[in-house]
Structure formats: structure tokens, C-alpha cells
Amino acid sequence: MKKYFIKKVLIYILTFFFAVTIDWAIPRFMPGNPINSLISRFSTLPESVKVLQSYFTQSFGLDKPLWEQYLNFWKALFKGDLGISIYLYPQPVTKIILRALPYSLIVLLPAVLLSFAIGNRLGAFVARKRKLDNIALPIFYTLTSSPYFWLGIILAWIFGVVIPLFPIAGAYNFGMIPSLSWEFIFDFLYHWFLPFGSLFLVLLGSWAIGMRNMIIYELEANYSRYLEALGASQRLIRRYAYRNAILPQVTGLAIQIGTVVAGSITTEIVFSYPGIGYILVQSIMNQDYFLIQGCFLFIIFGVLLSNLLVDIFYVVIDPRIRKTYSGEV
């Protein structure tokens, strides 16, 4: 058991290292000079431009040799300092990201968890009756094949424009100030619903299809036949099948995390929802080195952490893994 985990954690650390390096390196090879865009915002006299250029280059450490920049990056990382944003100067990157993080999480987490819980049940249910299967399956296929953001667009159009039920921009009304009042909470939920809904629906489709296939496979397994031969009710057989079919779905969850995060980035754009994805795209357009770096770091770290959590969870629920690795077999 320990060996299994040590190996996993090692890989994750290695991955983090590798990812951080890419994360640091690539923005630096982007074309264009971010300092210039920063300076242009201050619209100063041409003589001062040169002075400002050297000032900012120095203060951002962009004049140092690359290897030194790399080492400084790691040092700062451990201190939790991700630098100062260029495009939102002088706000520190960490602050910007931490402000945006809750918005991303509050859309992502419920969407992933709820769609997993409900989608799997739906998939198992649909596998039972042929007629239901024939109707529901195309729906699920359509849902899972839709680009996340396109479903967001459609939902925004139907429920935001045609039947104006929900707002389609921002996390809350611009006039409001975030507080814990009921008024704000309702407004927040109103804004939250459509972005959440588009992620939820697409994911729902994929879980349902996956589960349906797994259930069919389990229902054909030898242990299912044995149960049936011994007079077990369909209910018991289905219960056993569901329990066994969920396991590969949990593995699938781990694999999907990366894709879902990508999906939420694009969905945030559609709804101008101020999460990390939204910030990331803004930073790309403005060539903000540090903000891009910071966003990626968070995304990658989040994905790695979720993968690790899912791995732990999987070991807990699948006795075969536990028994194999404890050497009791």
C-alpha cells in the first residue's frame, strides 16, 4: 500500500516540476514586449519611455539571465509570491488569482460532483429498458459531444434572451457589492446558474453514457449470471453491477478533470464570469507574463491535487487494490 502511494506521489511531484518549468518558460518566448504595453497605459512623454522601460524591466527582473530568472521563480514560488501583474499593475498576481479562484470553484465543483452522482444513476437506469435506452442515448450523446462553451451560448440565448430568465454576464449585478445578504446571494445564484448548467449538462451526458456501457458489461459478468441462477432479484444484481461499474467511472473522473477545467475556461469567457479562466484569457491578450504563469500554476496544481484525491478515494472503494498491494494475495 505504501509503495503504491509513494510511487504515485513521486510521479505527481515530478509532473509538478515539469509543468512548472514549462509554465515558466513558455510565456517568456511569447512575441512582443509586455513592458511596452504597460508603459503605453501611462501615456508619458517619449523621453521618459526609455527610463520607464529600464525601470520596469529591472523591477520585474526581466534583465537578468534566464537561469537566474528560473531560480528566482522557484524561490518566490515557495514564498507564495507569484509576482506583480503587468496588465493589472500594481496588483500582486497571487491576490488576483485568489480573488478569481472561488468563482471558478463554485461553478466547477458542484457541476462535477452533481453530474457524476446524477449522471451515473441515469446511465444505470437507462440501461435497463430498451425503449428508454433508444430515446435517452441520443440525448446523452448530443450533450457530451457539445463543446462546453457552445452549450453555454445556447443556454444563454434561450434562457437569457429568448426567455429572459437569467442574466448572461458577470457573477453578480454590477451595481451590487458582495455581501452575505439574501439579496446578494440570490443575485449571485442567478448569475451562477447558467455557467454551472452548461458544464453540468455536458458532463452529465458523458457520465451517463459511460455508466450505461459499464453496467451492461457488469450485467453480463459471470458473477451476475451466478446470482441470477441462484434466484436473485434483478434489484440485487443491478445493485452489485452498479457498485462494480462505478469503479472505472471514478478512474474516468480523474482523467476528465483536465478536460473539464479546459471547458470551464471557455465557459467563463461566454458568461464573462470572473474565474481563473477569464483572467487567463485576459492575461494572454495583454501579454502579462506573471499572470499567465500564475494562472497556469494554479490550474496545474489544482488538477494534480484532484487527481491525487481521486486516487486515494479509489483505493478506499476498491478492495481489490487494497488487497493486492497489501500482499495478502
Added chain:
Amino acid sequence: MIKVSEIVLSVKDLKIYYSTLYGYVKAVDGVSFEVKRGEILGIAGESGCGKSTLGNGLILLKPPMKYIGGEAILDGKNVMTLSQKELKKIRYEKISIIPQFAMDAMNPTKKIKHIINDILNEHGENFERKKDIIKERLEIVNLERKVLDMYPIELSGGMKQRMVMVISSLMNPDVLIADEITSALDVSSQRSVIQMLHEMREREVIGSLIFITHDLSVLYQIADKVLILYAGKVAENSPVEEIIKNPLHPYTKMLLSSLPKIGVRYVQIKLKGIPGYPPGLLNIKEGCRFRFRCPYRFEKCEQDPPLIDVDGRKVSCWLFERGDKS
């Protein structure tokens, strides 16, 4: 001690075919036999003769297997035509099976005691009430009590099989079907399993046993009566002593003579097999199915031979039509 008396299972002219793209594979084509309480009936034959289809079809008929005709009377009812609800009542309680895939038969993610409890619950019992009986049975099959707390993956193949034997016979079924349960075992394990089954019969844990195998030597150790199947039809049905001493059907004769004998060195004499292959059963036509390999073949063999009674034994061969044994 063993009362061999009333008939528990009566099979008449049972037909089970496989529905395939190209037509029907007539796997069980008019098979008839009876099983009495306390009796062990061995069903033997080559691969593909229909014995597994028969054994499984009696308890669980799943597509592509299709019930075509005939009857299998258990407890006064034809089990082939019962509704799902009625089937659930007789399965496990009146008729049970130790499947061929016994190694895989238990859900890998549940502890064995939970699996047993769940199955018992389906029949109005529970683990607690049956605890002592379960412990008794575990002793018969030589398993420790602690296996109940384990997951199937922690048991060896042989242990899993013995566990399944215990589970399958827990409700004392009238008929227990054992489908090729010794085929994957070595000779000494085979012997233990056979002894366990004998003991189960002694203690009336099981009412009667249908033992399916392709291995004739095993049959001799366990069966009271033997049913030889060939290509989906009954070739011969006799008590085991008589079939060994005096086989009637040409197929049985050749089968037995193809067995190596103990103490004989096959230097001068060659070990003879049966030349040829069993016929394909897809859309097979009329006529004795063994006739292509039979040394005694004659014109009458082009018609399906009936099951002829010869001194209480049953043979399906035209040679015995007038009651002579040539």
C-alpha cells in the same frame, strides 16, 4: 442410509437450440432422462455434445439459448415454461448449480459473508440464522471459518470453487447441478471434491446431483447412473457398473475402449481413439448422429433412432430394435 426413491426431476424430449445468424444450432435435441432422490446422475460426452447447455438450460435459460420444446418437470411443474417470478422461487431452493466458472462466480468487491447474506436474503433467510449450518458445510469442504471475512480475490482457485460449492448447496436443493467442476483440477483435488459431494449426499444436504463432465474416469468414482450424450442426443443411459462392464451403444463402447487401461503398456497394442469428429449441429438433419463414425452402421441409421429400453437401461441405437445386443 440413502433412500433412492421418488423421481425429483423428469426430463422428456427436451429441446434447446442456439439461435444464430445462420440458423439453429440444435445443441439439445430431444433429451429424456429421470433423476431420483438421493441419486447421482453423471452426464458425459465430448465437447459440444450439449451437456453444458443442458445443465445450464435447466436452471438459467439465456439468449442465444432458446427453449424449443419438451419438458423438465421439477416439483410438479415444467421449469422451462415458468414465469420469472416462479423461477425465482425454485432456483436455489429446489434446483441449484455449481457453475463451470466457479472461480469467477463471486462478486470480487464484496466480502464472502456479505455475498452469502445477500443471496440468503433473496430467499427469506439471513446469514445469522444459517451461521451454524454454514460452519458445518465449510468443514465438509475443508475451508476455515475466516474465509467468510475475506474477499474472493484473497482465495486460491480451488478454495473459491469449494466456497461456491458451499454457497450453491446452502438451501439443500432437491437437485444440484455440477457443471464440469473437476475439469480444471489435478487428480487428488478431483478426489477430494468427489468425496465432498458424496458426503453432502450422505448428509442429505443435497437431494440429488447431476454431475456433468467429459472425463469418464471421474464419472466412475461418483455417479450411480450415467447418461451419455452425443451431438445433442442421448446415446445411452445406464447404471454406472453396467455401462463399464457392458456398454451397449457403439459410441460408449468406443469411448471406453479408448481409455488407457492401468497396467497395460501400449507398445504392441496401439491406443485407439474414435476416428472422425462429431457432426456440426447447425441445421443438422435427421438420422442417427453417430452414424458417420459408427462401425456398425446400416440403412436404418438414416432415421432418428428412438430410445429403446434394454433390461431397464436405455439405448438410442437401431441395433437394439428387436431387443438383441449385437
Added chain:
Amino acid sequence: MNQKEFLHFFVKNKKVVFAICVYIVLITLAIIGPYISPYKDPLEFVGPGYQPPCKEYWLGTNTFGQDIFTQLVYGLRSSLLVGLSGGTLATVLGLFIGFVAGYKGGWFDEILMMFTNILLVIPTLALLIIIAAYLPYRGIFIESLIIGFTGWPWIARAVRSQTLSLKTREFVDLARITARGPIKIIFGEIMPNMMSYVFMVFIIEFGVAIHSATGLDFIGLGPTRGISLGIMLQQATLWNAIQLGMWWWIITPGAIITLMVATLYVMNAGLDEVFNPKLREM
């Protein structure tokens, strides 16, 4: 199973037939669409903007007065191309790496798999964004390349496990015993049995590539010139097509993408039935 059986099941399978028909229609549209459309340049300003579908503009026009039908058929071409080439590249890479890892085993396997697992965990879109943002000029070719180079890890994993299971099968041992050279074993025994699996993997990757390309285009990291379905959606979003109720602009590109990907999944489900007798309906 032999050729004849395969063809028989293939042709009879409803899902496969449906998928093939849809793709024939789509490909035909992509090929002849630009010729039958009254306008030759998708980026040309052909008339008044904001027009709903009508006789002159079959799918209406967008904010700038560009014909949506023309954009659609050109965009369809682009999406099909990127999906096909990106998907093929990823499949070939994954096939090669996965196979070598599975067949050779040992250190090769450990290192390759470690590398694969690392890349697997990093969200593909994140990788794509980083790489795409770096490039000063982007075309369809480059886009396919980067999608191909980032899409292979899951394929390598899948191919590797297939290889592992095939490697220990009896017919391979038999071939080894009869002293067939390794190349002959690989191409003669193992490959043919994997082909059906690899083909199905390719179909999924085709769909994934289409989605990746669309996502990239939508964020603005797609081809710097030209049109694609993702770019159409990006423009629609940027120019408030939603608020303006220009349904002809927002529905069609996305619907085509959904159709393309869904059909691929259906094709896969159908192929599964063809290759796996247990799933077939009798």
C-alpha cells in the same frame, strides 16, 4: 473473424451505417459547398449585416455582413482537416509509443509511461494555450501539429495495455516458439489483432481533435487567418450575437461540431458491436 463476417456485420449495423451516411453528407458539403455557394470568399462583406436566413443569404449574415453559409462550409473544411490530421498524428504517435512500451517492457516501459503519465495529467487545453500563444503565426497545419503532439498520451496508455494483453496470448507464444522473427510477430500476429482497437481509438481522437481545435479557435488562438467553426463562434460571442438574438449565427457552427463529434461516438459504439459479438442484438 474473417473478412466476410466482418463486412456482413459492418454493413448491417445501424449505428455504423448512420455514421457513414452523416459523414458522406458532411464531406460532400465541405467539398462542394464552396462551389455551390453564391459567394466565394467567406470573409467578403457581401451585404447588410444582421440578416436572418433568406433567399440571398441561406444562413443569414453576421454583424459585418459576411455570409454565414459560406463561412460554414469553409469552416467545415477547416474543422474536418484539423480533426483528421491532428487526430492521425496523435494516433500514430500514441500507437508507436504505447506499442514500444508494451512490447519491450522493462526500463523502456517505465520511462515512457512516466513521461506519458506526466503529460496525461496536464490539462490539454492548458498545454495548447501555452504553445499556441507562443507562435507568431498560426495556420491549420500548425494547429494540427500541436493538437497531435499533445493528444497522444491517452492513446499510448490504451495501446500499451492492449499490447500487454496480446503479448501474453498463446498465438504469440506459438509464433515465438516457431522462431518467427520479431518483426514478423509484430506485424503478422499482434498488429492485425490490434487494428480494430486502434481504429476505434482513432475515431475518438478525431472527435477530441475537433473539440480541441474548436476550443483553441474560440479563445482566439486558432489560425490567424481564415475561418473555422470555432472562430465563427468566437466572433458571435464577441459581437453580442446572443444578446442580439442572431440565432442563425450562434446555433449552426456549434450544431455542426456537435453533430460531427456525436456521430463519431455513435460510429464507435457501432464498431464495438461489430467486433464484440456479445453486444450484438440477435
